[in-house]
Amino acid sequence: MKYLLFLLISYTSFAQNNEFPSAKVEAIVNRIQLPVIPSYQINVLKLGAKGDAVSNNKAVFDKAMALCKKNNGGTIIVPKGTYKINGPIHFVSNVNLKIEKRAKIKFSDKPEDYLPMVLTSWEGTMLYNYSPLIYAYQCSNVAITGEGTIDGEGGKIWKSFKAKETEGKNLSRDMNHNNTPIKDRKLGKGYFLRPQMIQFFNCKNILIENIRIENSPFWCLHLLKSESITVRGVSYKSLNYNNDGIDPEYVKDVLIENVTFDNGDDNVAIKAGRDHEGRANSATPSENIVIRNCNFKGLHGVVIGSEMSAGVQNVFVENCKTVGFLKRGIYLKTNADRGGFIKNVFVRNIQLDEVEDCLYMTANYHGEGKGYQSEISNIHFSNITCNKASESGIVIQGFQQKKIQNISFNNIEIKEAKNALSNENAENVLMTDVFIGNRAGVPSAVSKH
Structure with a gap:
C-alpha cells in the first residue's frame, strides 16, 4: 500500500510540474538587460x-x-x-x-x-x-x-x-x-x-x-x-x-521573439559545445532561453543539439507557428558521443502546417558515438496542432541503459501522420488528450458483418 501511495504522489507531482512555468519565463525576461x-x-x-x-x-x-x-x-x-x-x-x-x-x-x-x-x-x-x-x-x-x-x-x-x-x-x-x-x-x-x-x-x-x-x-x-x-x-x-537562423551556444538569459525565419537549415538551434571540450565546460550550459511569437520556415523549427555536451536546460517555447514547410517542428537530437543533458524544456501553443516529423526526440542521432550517452528528462509539450506529418507524429528514442524520462504531452492534435507514435526506451511518458489521425467517435453498438 505504501508503494501505491508513493506512486500516486509521484504521479501527481509530475502532472503539476509539467505545466508551463510562466513565472519563470517572466523572471528570465525581466532580468535581461x-x-x-x-x-x-x-x-x-x-x-x-x-x-x-x-x-x-x-x-x-x-x-x-x-x-x-x-x-x-x-x-x-x-x-x-x-x-x-x-x-x-x-x-x-x-x-x-x-x-x-x-x-x-x-x-x-x-x-x-x-x-x-x-x-x-x-x-x-x-x-x-x-x-x-x-x-x-x-x-x-x-x-x-x-x-x-x-x-x-x-x-x-x-x-x-x-x-x-x-x-x-x-x-x-x-x-x-x-x-x-x-x-x-x-x-x-x-x-x-x-x-x-x-x-x-x-x-x-x-x-x-x-x-x-x-x-x-x-x-x-x-x-x-x-x-x-x-x-x-x-x-x-x-x-x-x-x-541556421540563430545558434545560442553556452549562453544564459536569452529572449528571441517576433522573428520571421526563412532559412536553409534550423531556425533556432540551441547548442553547448561538442564532445570532450563541451563536457569540460559543464559549468556553463546553455540555459534560460525564451522563444516566443515567432514564424518558422526552413529545415527545423526549434532544435536542441546535436552539439550540446555542456548541457541545455530551461528552454521555453511558446506561441509560434509555421509559415511554410518544416522537416521537423521541435527536434531534440544528441548521440552517445555527447554526454551532457537536455532538461526542463517546455513547449506550448505551437501551430505547425506540414512537416516530415512533428515532435522528435532522439538520443541516437545519426546512430553515432559511444561511451557518453546524454540524459534527456523533463520535456513537456502542450497545445500543439499539426496539419500533416508525412512521416511520424511523435518520436522518442532513448537507450535501454539510459532512458528518456519524464515526458508529457497534453492537448496535441496531429491531423494526419504516416506513423503516429514511435516510443522506445523512455519511462514516465504521460499523454493527455493526444490525437494523431482522426479522433475516434462513439463506438458503434452493432456489428455490420
Whole structure:
C-alpha cells in the first residue's frame, strides 16, 4: 500500500510540474538587460562612405568604430544605400550599428578579406578561423538595429567551401578529442571552414532588432559564451548550406521573439559545445532561453543539439507557428558521443502546417558515438496542432541503459501522420488528450458483418 501511495504522489507531482512555468519565463525576461548606448552618433556618410554598391567602405566602418571607441561608445548610422565592405566589422563595447530602412551592408565573398584569423568556434569546437563577417569579442552593451539588411554574399565562393570542408572539420574534431591547446588550433586558409555571418562571443547585454539577414556563408547569428541577449523583430532569407537562423551556444538569459525565419537549415538551434571540450565546460550550459511569437520556415523549427555536451536546460517555447514547410517542428537530437543533458524544456501553443516529423526526440542521432550517452528528462509539450506529418507524429528514442524520462504531452492534435507514435526506451511518458489521425467517435453498438 505504501508503494501505491508513493506512486500516486509521484504521479501527481509530475502532472503539476509539467505545466508551463510562466513565472519563470517572466523572471528570465525581466532580468535581461538591454544595452545602454552613449549619446555620441556618427553617420558613415560624413566619413566618406559611398552607398553605391561598388566602393569598398571597409576603412570607413573601421574609422566609425574607432571614433565610437574614443568616445566610449555611440551609434553608427548607416543611411539608405548599399555599402560594400571588403572584410569584417569588429565591434567595440557600447556601440549600436544602426542600419536604416533601405540601407544594405553587403560583404565581400573573398576569404582572404577575413584574415587574420580570430578566436571563434566551429560546430562546437573552439579554434582560430576566418573572422565572422560581424564579430564582437569580449564586448558589453552592443546592438545591431534598424530596418536595413545585412547581406553575407554566401552563395558563391563560400558555398563552394562545403564540398571541401571535410579535412578541416575532421581536424577540428581530432583537436577537440585530443585536447589540443586552443592556441595551436589554427585553421583558416586551406581548411575551408566557412565563417559565421554575425558572432557575439563572450559578450553581455546584446540587442539585435528589426534587421533583415540574407545570404549568409554559414550560421547566420551565433551567440557564443554570452549572456543577457535580446533578438526581436528580425527577418531572414538565407537559404545556403547550414544557414541556421540563430545558434545560442553556452549562453544564459536569452529572449528571441517576433522573428520571421526563412532559412536553409534550423531556425533556432540551441547548442553547448561538442564532445570532450563541451563536457569540460559543464559549468556553463546553455540555459534560460525564451522563444516566443515567432514564424518558422526552413529545415527545423526549434532544435536542441546535436552539439550540446555542456548541457541545455530551461528552454521555453511558446506561441509560434509555421509559415511554410518544416522537416521537423521541435527536434531534440544528441548521440552517445555527447554526454551532457537536455532538461526542463517546455513547449506550448505551437501551430505547425506540414512537416516530415512533428515532435522528435532522439538520443541516437545519426546512430553515432559511444561511451557518453546524454540524459534527456523533463520535456513537456502542450497545445500543439499539426496539419500533416508525412512521416511520424511523435518520436522518442532513448537507450535501454539510459532512458528518456519524464515526458508529457497534453492537448496535441496531429491531423494526419504516416506513423503516429514511435516510443522506445523512455519511462514516465504521460499523454493527455493526444490525437494523431482522426479522433475516434462513439463506438458503434452493432456489428455490420
